[in-house]
Amino acid sequence: MQTLYKRSSVIGCFALLLAIVIGAAFITKRQLDVQVRTEIWVIHTRQVLLQLSQTESLLKDAETGQRGYLYTGKKDYLAPYNLAVANVESHIDALARLTADNPTQQARIASLRAAASMRAKISRFASSRSGPHSCT
Secondary structure, three states: OHHHHHHHHHHHHHHHHHHHHHHHHHHHHHHHHHHHHHHHHHHHHHHHHHHHHHHHHHHHHHHHHHHHHHHHOOHHHHHHHHHHHHHHHHHHHHHHHHOOOOHHHHHHHHHHHHHHHHHHHHHHHHHHOOOOOOOO
16 A cells, blocks of 8 residues: 555656646747747847938938038039939838838838938939039
């Protein structure tokens, strides 16, 4: 009888330990899944921020190049402007693709696109003026 009692307590303890190990494995698996999903979102956010930073840099380059041309009248200053104007739309398109899952961000992309378009129109007008300081 005592042997049966020892045997059942050993089996019971083993079953309890096995249940604890299985529970811990389940919780670990769930946590790893959460971490993987979180990491995917972090990577996505970094891609959006990088694309936004590059777009901002292009817009600054366009403005700087235009300003240099307007101050000096030298067409050399239009090189960064022309490069930026040629590339800014593709960067805004990339931002739109990256934020396609977020309606709020899509509205902001539309505003950014409109502002960049308006800025480009103003820049073309200002750059079409002849020579430095031509505000006549």
